[in-house]
Amino acid sequence: MTSVVAPPSRGSRGAARSGSQRRRSVSPWVYVASVLVAGITLAPVVYAVLSGFRSNGQLGANPVGLPNPWIFTNYTGVLTSGSFWQYALNSVIIAGVTTAIVVVAGVMAAYPLARYRFKGRQALFNVFVIGLMFPLTVAIIPLFLMVRDLQLTNTYWGVALPQAAFALPMTIVILRPFLMALPNELEEAAMLDGASRIGFFWRILIPLSGPGMVTTGVLAFVGSWNGYLLPLLLLNDPKLKTLPLGVADFSTQYSADTAGVLAFTSLAVIPALVFFLTMQKRIVSGLQGAVKG
Amino acid sequence: MNPGATGQATAWSVAPGPRGRGASSNAWRKRLEIFFFVAPALLLFATFVLLPVVQAARYSVFRWNGLGPMDNFIGFQNYVMALGDTVFQRSVTNNLTIAVLSIAIQLPIGVLIALLLNRKFPGQTAMRVIVFVPYVLAEVVAGVIWKLLLQPSGGVNAFLEAIGLGGVTQSWLANSSVALWTVMGVLTWKYCGLAIVLLLAGLQGVPEELHEAASIDGASWWQTQRKITIPLLGPTIRTWMFLSMIGSLQLFDMVWILTKGGPDNATSTMATYLIRQGTERSQYGYSSAVAIILFVISFVIAGLFQKLVMNRDSGDDKPKQRRKKVSR
Numbered sequence: 054m055t056s057v058v059a060p061p062s063r064g065s066r067g068a069a070r071s072g073s074q075r076r077r078s079v080s081p082w083v084y085v086a087s088v089l090v091a092g093i094t095l096a097p098v099v100y101a102v103l104s105g106f107r108s109n110g111q112l113g114a115n116p117v118g119l120p121n122p123w124i125f126t127n128y129t130g131v132l133t134s135g136s137f138w139q140y141a142l143n144s145v146i147i148a149g150v151t152t153a154i155v156v157v158a159g160v161m162a163a164y165p166l167a168r169y170r171f172k173g174r175q176a177l178f179n180v181f182v183i184g185l186m187f188p189l190t191v192a193i194i195p196l197f198l199m200v201r202d203l204q205l206t207n208t209y210w211g212v213a214l215p216q217a218a219f220a221l222p223m224t225i226v227i228l229r230p231f232l233m234a235l236p237n238e239l240e241e242a243a244m245l246d247g248a249s250r251i252g253f254f255w256r257i258l259i260p261l262s263g264p265g266m267v268t269t270g271v272l273a274f275v276g277s278w279n280g281y282l283l284p285l286l287l288l289n290d291p292k293l294k295t296l297p298l299g300v301a302d303f304s305t306q307y308s309a310d311t312a313g314v315l316a317f318t319s320l321a322v323i324p325a326l327v328f329f330l331t332m333q334k335r336i337v338s339g340l341q342g343a344v345k346g
Numbered sequence: 347m348n349p350g351a352t353g354q355a356t357a358w359s360v361a362p363g364p365r366g367r368g369a370s371s372n373a374w375r376k377r378l379e380i381f382f383f384v385a386p387a388l389l390l391f392a393t394f395v396l397l398p399v400v401q402a403a404r405y406s407v408f409r410w411n412g413l414g415p416m417d418n419f420i421g422f423q424n425y426v427m428a429l430g431d432t433v434f435q436r437s438v439t440n441n442l443t444i445a446v447l448s449i450a451i452q453l454p455i456g457v458l459i460a461l462l463l464n465r466k467f468p469g470q471t472a473m474r475v476i477v478f479v480p481y482v483l484a485e486v487v488a489g490v491i492w493k494l495l496l497q498p499s500g501g502v503n504a505f506l507e508a509i510g511l512g513g514v515t516q517s518w519l520a521n522s523s524v525a526l527w528t529v530m531g532v533l534t535w536k537y538c539g540l541a542i543v544l545l546l547a548g549l550q551g552v553p554e555e556l557h558e559a560a561s562i563d564g565a566s567w568w569q570t571q572r573k574i575t576i577p578l579l580g581p582t583i584r585t586w587m588f589l590s591m592i593g594s595l596q597l598f599d600m601v602w603i604l605t606k607g608g609p610d611n612a613t614s615t616m617a618t619y620l621i622r623q624g625t626e627r628s629q630y631g632y633s634s635a636v637a638i639i640l641f642v643i644s645f646v647i648a649g650l651f652q653k654l655v656m657n658r659d660s661g662d663d664k665p666k667q668r669r670k671k672v673s674r
Binding site: 079083084086087090091093094095097098100101104113115116117154157158159161162164165166169171177180181184186187188189190191192193194195196197198199214215217218219221222225250251254275278279281282286296297298300301304311314315318321322325326329330333336337340341 | 476
C-alpha cells in the first residue's frame with residue numbers, strides 16, 4: 054500500500070485530500086521513464102532546430118553533433134527570403150476564414166438542433182453526424198473537379214470552403230450538447246422579458262456559448278493550419294501556398310541543402326507550437342469532449 | 347406547464363407567441379427561423395461534403411479523365427480492375443496492417459504512459475504537454491523532419507552508430523522490406539499522444555475511493571491498476587481504438603511525405619494509391635471507384651466495431667439522461 058499514489062486531484066475536494074494523503078516520495082523510476090518519454094518525443098524537433106544552426110559540412114561530417122560554430126545564415130536566409138512569410142500569411146488567412154465560417158455556421162445550426170422542438174430534428178442532426186463518416190479522401194476527386202469548375206482553384210475560398218464544410222460535423226456534434234446544457238430557466242426569463250427566440254440567440258446564447266465556440270474554433274483552426282491534401286490539389290500558385298505545402302516544396306526543391314530544409318521546417322514548427330501552448334487546454338478538452346460526445 | 351416534463355421543449359413552444367400572435371403564424375415563424383439558422387451550415391455541408399461523395403459514386407462507373415463529356419459508362423469495370431490490381435491489394439493489406447499494428451503498439455505504450463502521468467510528481471503538467479506535442483505538429487512538418495532523420499546519412503543511423511548499434515543501420519525508407527515498419531515507427535511517435543491524452547481524461551473518471559479501498563485491502567500499485575483502473579478505462583480505450591482504426595484506413599499525409607507510397611509500393615495506402623491514379627494519371631473514374639471501396643471498407647469496419655465492441659458502452663447513456671432530468 055505504501056506505493057499507492059493519490060490520483061490527480063479534481064476540484065477543491067481532491068486538493069484538500071491530497072494534502073492529508075501525501076504518500077512517500079515518488080519512485081525514481083517515474084523520473085527515469087519521464088525523461089525517456091520526453092526525450093523520444095522531443096528529440097526529432099530539437100534535432101531539427103539545432104541542425105538548422107549547422108552547416109551542411111558539419112551535418113555531413115557528424116549528423117548528430119552540436120553546432121560548432123553556430124551558423125545563423127540558414128535561419129536568416131529563410132526569414133529574409135519572403136516566401137516563408139508569404140506561406141505563413143496564406144496559412145493564417147485560410148485557417149482564419151475556415152474558422153470563422155465553421156464557428157458562425159456551426160453555432161447557428163446547433164441552436165435549433167439543440168433548443169427548438171420540431172419534427173425531423175433528430176434526422177437533421179443525423180445528416181451532419183453522417184458527415185463524420187465521410188473522409189476527405191473519398192470526396193477529394195469530385196471536390197478537385199468542382200472547385201475547378203467553380204473557378205476557385207488557386208483562391209483562398211477554394212480551400213477554406215471545403216475545409217469548413219468538413220469541419221462542420223465535429224463542430225455541431227460538440228456544440229449541440231453544450232447548447233442543450235444551458236438551463237431552460239434562462240429561456241423562460243428571456244421570454245418573460247419579451248425577447249424573441251432570435252433575440253435570445255444573439256443576446257444570451259452567443260455570449261454564454263463562448264467557451265464552446267472557442268474550443269471548436271481552435272480545433273477547426275488547427276485542422277486547417279495542418280491540412281495538406283486539399284491545398285496540395287487546389288493550390289499550385291506559389292503565391293498562395295500554405296505553410297505545409299511550402300515545407301514540402303522546399304524540402305524537395307532543396308533536398309541537397311539538409312541544414313536549410315531543417316531551418317525552414319523548424320521555423321514552420323514555431324507558430325504551431327506557440328498556438329498549441331496557449332490553446333493547449335482548449336485543444337485537449339475539445340478532443341476529450343468530442344470523444345465523450 | 348412544467349418545462350422539465352417536456353424534455354427539450356422551450357418556453358416558447360409551450361406558450362403562445364410572445365407578442366400574442368395566432369398559433370399558426372407562430373408555427374410558420376418558427377419554421378422560418380429554423381431554416382434561417384440551419385441553412386448556411388446545410389448548404390455548405392451539402393455542397394462540399396454530400397455532393398462530392400455522391401459524385402464519387404457516379405464517376406466510379408465511368409471511364410473518364412475529367413475533361414469532356416462523361417459518356418463512357420462501363421458499369422463496375424473500374425471496381426473489378428481495382429480489386430484485381432496487385433498494387434491496390436497491397437495498399438489494402440498495408441492499411442489493415444497499419445490499423446492492427448497501431449492498436450497493438452500504441453495501446454500498451456499509451457496505457458503505460460497515461461498511468462505514469464496520472465501519478466502526482468513534480469513536472470507532471472509539463473510532461474502532459476510534452477507527450478502531446480507530436481500530435482499537434484502538422485503531418486508534413488513532422489514527416490519532413492523524420493524523412494531527413496531517416497535518410498542513410500541522417501541522424502538516426504549516426505545515433506545508432508554512436509551507441510554501438512552500427513550493425514542495424516539502414517536506408518530506412520528506401521529498403522522495401524523495412525519501409526512499412528519505419529513508417530509504423532513514425533506513426534507511433536506521432537499518434538501516441540492522442541491515446542495518452544484521451545486515456546488521461548478517462549482516468550479522471552476513475553473514482554479515487556476505489557484506489558483507497560484497494561490499498562486498504564493491501565493491493566500493490568500495479569495490482570490496483572490492472573484489476574481496477576484499466577478495466578474502468580474500457581469505454582475510453584474502445585473509443586480510441588475506433589478513432590485509430592478509421593484514421594489508419596484513411597492515412598495519407600504522413601506516408602505521402604515520407605515515401606509517396608514507395609519504395610516499390612511497400613508503403614502504399616488506399617489514399618496514396620487513389621491520389622496517384624487521380625492526379626498523376628487523370629483516371630478520375632477509376633480513382634473514384636477506389637475512393638468508394640475505401641469508403642465501404644471504412645464503413646463496414648466501423649459498423650462491425652460499433653456492433654461487436656462498442657455497443658456495450660451504449661447503456662451508459664441512460665443513467666446520464668436520467669441525471670440530467672433530475673437536475674432540472
